[in-house]
Amino acid sequence: MASGDSGTVKAADNFNAEEDAEVLRKAMKGLGTDEKAIINVLANRSCAQRQEIKLKFKSMYGRDLVKDLKSELGDNLEEVTLAMMEPCELFDAKSLRKAMKGAGTDEAVLIEVLCTRTNAEIHALRKAYKEEFSRDLENDIESETSGHFKRLLVSLLQGQREESGVDEALAAKEAQELYDAGENRWGTDESMFNKILVTRSYAQLQCTFDLYVKIAKRDVYSAIQKEMSDDLRDGMQAVVRCVHSRPMYFAEKLYKSMKGAGTDDNTLIRIVVSRSEKDLEEVKAKFLEMYHKTLGKMIEGDCSGDYKRMLLAIVGQ
Template structure:
């Protein structure tokens, strides 16, 4: 679920006509050659729910599977984008988690990105999708790939039992800010379990109050404290939670910047974030992107144009509603 201020660049098409759309899609893929522009102009301008309707209508009209036809016609990162947007939103997140734990080694950064930024509702839907798609519990799949405090934190989050939003108890927030200080900066060593109990359980509104109090009692803020007290994947995971609580679109804007800065592009990561966020908070991500301290005020679109090309570039720009 997005917060009330969030908005996606991709919204439902007005006057949606599934039958007419399916005629266009079939024509674009029939015979020799593919009309990639027609696919982009149609599929990137429909909501995820509308695309799910198109899959059913296409099969009923032509006796063919729309996703299989797309797979047969496209390739490379452009194919990745188009197949990604055809998946129901929780299925795509579950697919991203599966990819992160598959084979040798684990892509911890993707696990952190998906699990640490999701709400209870989102996590519940992702876990259900994972079970349906892969016949295994997501918690079991992730847990076997991780260890130590990082594993405990991710297991805590995957229970999807963060307290609901409500009025903030300021006295409790102040007490928990002190508890975090005492568990970290205020002693030798760090009591990670205390960070877990508070950061993985309390509501976002409560945590914002805790972080404000923390900045009052410490010489640093909660981000600085985590950087000082933690390391490795545990540090990255706690920072992802904190940044999601404070400003989730900025967290994703920073991720996108990192995927494209310097030589080379992390294309799989770029595709994942654009596909996952285009219907959630991409409007705010685009606003946050030029404000990142180290990208000289450039827009997200300018980075995508500099790092991608062809139909791949056109599909990403369509999803973020830029030319």
């Protein structure tokens, strides 16, 4: 996990893997489990440091730390803790596999992961998927999805988004092409949207979207709402949201995971853990701006016990 400048979880100073391994072993030995000690260590170490603790634990005790955690913890506390013990790209790979395994596919997870990751993150998670499952991610996506939605995901999986500056003439040309591919014709040319949304840099797309509003008198997000349906619409809108502000996209997903009756714990855990070292501070700021309450407050009202403590420790107050 690259430690981003706006993550809530940072590498601990004066880190000592051996001491941490001892604390964790003691927290799980004998009767009862000291969850507070486990939370205190794991929520305050970077993902790279947790990998070192895992290794040290095995060499000190001949035991698998992840297996021990699994047998000592339960329910959502177990889920969030195990998620934290995975290298970032492996956690992404496992999230995708879980979304496609068994009957039915959880398209929302495919969209959330593939529409929001950088080129480097896509390449890393593809590699991790191959190593962990001895399967090809692209083949799995192709067999689990269909039509234009499948094409969108396969395009994203190439991790070939440009990372260059802004070409205003190209933005003007492509804003017109998007308008002509959608609102300005009968039927929709989805492939034109696909080509532009997946290959252009975020800065380039932002310029294109600004010019689109001048031509169409509505934004691209609304145009996609009108022109597309189901998963394709959701996927393309996710890309547009991320161009505008990736933290805003995640703030919205977090809010939806907790509002109303019941909590979508899988989504809550996935986003909190996967953004913790990247941009969770920015996500928190957007959350407060959009919903007039802090992410911490919402978690507090929605979760309980040690699970709540762990999430709050990661999110930071």
